[in-house]
Amino acid sequence: MTFLFYMLSAIMIISALLVVFSTNPINSVIYLIICFIAMAGHYILLNAQFLAVVHIIVYTGAIMVLFLFVIMLLNLNKAIIPQKSQLTRISAVVTGGLFFLVVLAATRQTFEIHPRYPFTGDIGLVKEVGKALFHEFLLPFEMSSVLFISAMVGAVMFGKKDN
Amino acid sequence: MDWTILLYKTIFLFIILLVTLLVAMYSTYGERKVAAFMQDRRGPNRAGPFGLLQPLADGVKMFMKEEIIPLTANRTLFILGPSIAMTTALLTGVVIPWGGTLIIGGREFSMQIADLNIGILYVFAMVSIGVYGIMIGGWASNNKYALLGAIRAASQMISYELAMGMSIVALVITTGSLSLHDIVTQQHGMHWNIFYQPLGFLIFITCAFAETNRAPFDLPECETELIGGYHTEYSSMKLGFYLFAEYINMFISSAVITTLYFGGYNMPFIDQLGLSPNTVTLLGTAFFFVKILSMIFLFMWIRWTLPRFRYDQLMNLGWKGLIPLAIFNILATGVYYYFTELT
Amino acid sequence: MQMLTDRSKVVSDKKMTFMERIYIPAIVKGMFITLKHFFGKKTTISYPEQKREFSKVYRGQHVLKRDDIGRERCTACGLCAVACPAEAITMIAAERKPGEENLYREEKYAAVYEINMLRCIFCGDCEDACPKEAIFLTDRIVASQYKRKPFIYGKDMLVEPLDPSKRIDISARQTENVNKFKLEKRFAHNK
Numbered sequence: 001m002t003f004l005f006y007m008l009s010a011i012m013i014i015s016a017l018l019v020v021f022s023t024n025p026i027n028s029v030i031y032l033i034i035c036f037i038a039m040a041g042h043y044i045l046l047n048a049q050f051l052a053v054v055h056i057i058v059y060t061g062a063i064m065v066l067f068l069f070v071i072m073l074l075n076l077n078k079a080i081i082p083q084k085s086q087l088t089r090i091s092a093v094v095t096g097g098l099f100f101l102v103v104l105a106a107t108r109q110t111f112e113i114h115p116r117y118p119f120t121g122d123i124g125l126v127k128e129v130g131k132a133l134f135h136e137f138l139l140p141f142e143m144s145s146v147l148f149i150s151a152m153v154g155a156v157m158f159g160k161k162d163n
Numbered sequence: 164m165d166w167t168i169l170l171y172k173t174i175f176l177f178i179i180l181l182v183t184l185l186v187a188m189y190s191t192y193g194e195r196k197v198a199a200f201m202q203d204r205r206g207p208n209r210a211g212p213f214g215l216l217q218p219l220a221d222g223v224k225m226f227m228k229e230e231i232i233p234l235t236a237n238r239t240l241f242i243l244g245p246s247i248a249m250t251t252a253l254l255t256g257v258v259i260p261w262g263g264t265l266i267i268g269g270r271e272f273s274m275q276i277a278d279l280n281i282g283i284l285y286v287f288a289m290v291s292i293g294v295y296g297i298m299i300g301g302w303a304s305n306n307k308y309a310l311l312g313a314i315r316a317a318s319q320m321i322s323y324e325l326a327m328g329m330s331i332v333a334l335v336i337t338t339g340s341l342s343l344h345d346i347v348t349q350q351h352g353m354h355w356n357i358f359y360q361p362l363g364f365l366i367f368i369t370c371a372f373a374e375t376n377r378a379p380f381d382l383p384e385c386e387t388e389l390i391g392g393y394h395t396e397y398s399s400m401k402l403g404f405y406l407f408a409e410y411i412n413m414f415i416s417s418a419v420i421t422t423l424y425f426g427g428y429n430m431p432f433i434d435q436l437g438l439s440p441n442t443v444t445l446l447g448t449a450f451f452f453v454k455i456l457s458m459i460f461l462f463m464w465i466r467w468t469l470p471r472f473r474y475d476q477l478m479n480l481g482w483k484g485l486i487p488l489a490i491f492n493i494l495a496t497g498v499y500y501y502f503t504e505l506t
Numbered sequence: 507m508q509m510l511t512d513r514s515k516v517v518s519d520k521k522m523t524f525m526e527r528i529y530i531p532a533i534v535k536g537m538f539i540t541l542k543h544f545f546g547k548k549t550t551i552s553y554p555e556q557k558r559e560f561s562k563v564y565r566g567q568h569v570l571k572r573d574d575i576g577r578e579r580c581t582a583c584g585l586c587a588v589a590c591p592a593e594a595i596t597m598i599a600a601e602r603k604p605g606e607e608n609l610y611r612e613e614k615y616a617a618v619y620e621i622n623m624l625r626c627i628f629c630g631d632c633e634d635a636c637p638k639e640a641i642f643l644t645d646r647i648v649a650s651q652y653k654r655k656p657f658i659y660g661k662d663m664l665v666e667p668l669d670p671s672k673r674i675d676i677s678a679r680q681t682e683n684v685n686k687f688k689l690e691k692r693f694a695h696n697k
Contacts, residue, residue: 050280053285057284057287065298066321069318072310072314200548201541203543203547205550464537468540469533
């Protein structure tokens with residue numbers, strides 16, 4: 001199990017880095033898909049089968065397909081992003097890293113992470129997730145569905161022809 | 164770790180793999196025969212008795228053909244495409260319960276490789292990854308027809324996955340479980356889900372046709388407009404993989420439909436015969452395959468009957484027809500169970 | 507407008523009824539039609555085992571006839587080559603030497619007689635043109651080949667065997683009517 005964990009983590013980190021570093025956007029998307037699948041593997045290691053599968057269906061199967069779709073249609077075959085000079089790049093990395101450090105230092109003490117529930121083996125199974133969603137988090141759950149409906153209505157409005 | 168179970172699962176996995184490939188292989192033969200019979204022809208009958216060696220001959224032909232990878236294609240992705248299509252097609256078979264339990268030497272062996280408690284969703288996940296095989300292959304070919312085919316395939320599969328998922332939600336309301344094993348055991352006797360979910364079944368099977376890219380929804384690969392669609396540039400065994408993946412998908416989706424709606428390996432009136440448990444299990448598996456093969460025949464029957472949909476008709480049917488119907492089905496099922504089985 | 511057939515249908519643009527719009531009855535109807543064909547009689551003829559009957563006047567591979575005592579009838583007049591619309595026939599004539607009377611009926615004969623089967627359209631004009639009843643089209647099929655060369659049939663392929671039992675039967679193409687017609691044509695210029 002430990003071996004699997006490290007392997008999945010390695011795959012995730014490497015593919016996540018490759019998402020950023022590859023110049024071809026299609027390759028980026030594919031690395032992101034690999035990253036997501038490895039993440040689903042992590043869920044399975046935590047015995048959260050439901051989360052793993054829903055993650056694959058929603059993120060890998062739907063959202064990334066749309067990403068791929070758009071990139072294919074835009075025909076970003078060649079890297080068309082203008083190349084920045086070496087100096088700009090280095091300074092950008094340094095500045096970004098420093099900013100990250102500052103934020104981390106500032107917020108480190110502000111909150112502690114308390115797990116709301118003690119971790120048990122079957123916390124990610126359908127039954128437990130369903131109970132949590134429909135008892136404790138019923139309001140946020142329903143609110144998010146309302147949010148989705150409004151988003152859908154908005155999309156339809158955008159999609160309609162002007163008249 | 165129980166080594167007997169591990170060994171059994173490994174062997175069983177290989178058997179399932181082989182059976183899947185064999186059925187897919189002979190589906191190609193069956194398809195040609197069915198097509199021929201429906202068009203008053205005889206079909207392949209030269210290779211071996213009744214042409215039974217035709218799939219082998221086709222396979223050999225596919226292997227012997229020249230392999231062409233276009234110069235402008237993205238080589239890695241071009242090879243990756245058919246591999247994904249084939250792998251995801253084969254992976255789905257592990258959650259399907261192929262039979263009951265066998266008792267060998269006093270121990271029980273389940274004829275299902277993995278009884279996930281989210282079995283149906285796993286099938287969905289595999290189907291949704293399967294889209295990539297087509298999309299990546301179509302894009303990597305660097306061909307306009309292939310790209311158009313890939314885009315059609317992807318949009319079609321995403322659209323119909325929604326209605327399919329919703330038809331499954333209604334089914335899950337009736338069964339109360341996502342595990343394929345539970346769903347099958349609940350249908351013992353003649354309590355097949357098709358009698359409880361006829362509308363859901365119709366939606367599901369329509370979507371299954373669309374998901375497997377088969378006629379009347381085979382427009383990602385329609386020859387007349389897209390000269391083969393996403394596999395325009397493919398040749399040799401890579402093309403063979405794509406075509407083969409389609410038949411595996413057909414077999415697997417027939418198995419899923421049978422499991423979900425036709426009682427899986429349950430045989431009616433088997434309990435009254437008073438047979439030994441092992442015989443019942445084996446008979447059940449045989450009956451399961453009979454059901455699957457009839458379902459495959461239905462797939463072919465429809466393919467050689469109906470003309471192809473136009474793209475806008477397809478989208479209309481999916482979004483304006485099936486999804487509202489599926490939502491209505493969920494509501495009706497929910498209301499029914501709310502009033503009849505208050506718990 | 508005057509209709510040429512009674513099969514024409516008036517196309518209408520009417521709205522479909524609900525039953526028509528859910529397609530399912532139409533699909534089931536179509537599926538029963540295909541099922542009927544599934545069990546119906548097959549129209550295919552499995553060729554090598556089962557041969558379709560030829561028409562009585564089928565025009566297939568040519569034959570150069572011999573007469574009753576085995577002499578070649580052809581006199582290399584070239585009328586067939588002239589009549590041939592596809593220009594498939596070529597020949598080289600030669601003079602009969604003394605002692606060859608049992609081989610050739612006339613004093614002049616065809617030393618080389620070739621028909622290019624790729625050009626031939628099997629119209630039968632050569633047969634019509636022949637004044638010596640030497641060339642006929644038979645009900646044999648010209649075999650397929652992988653190369654072009656073997657399609658040029660020489661005398662070895664065209665002349666019928668000497669053995670009387672292996673003679674090619676052309677009686678179907680030489681009925682009384684045909685003979686009469688040929689005779690009339692031969693003497694037509696005398697009228």
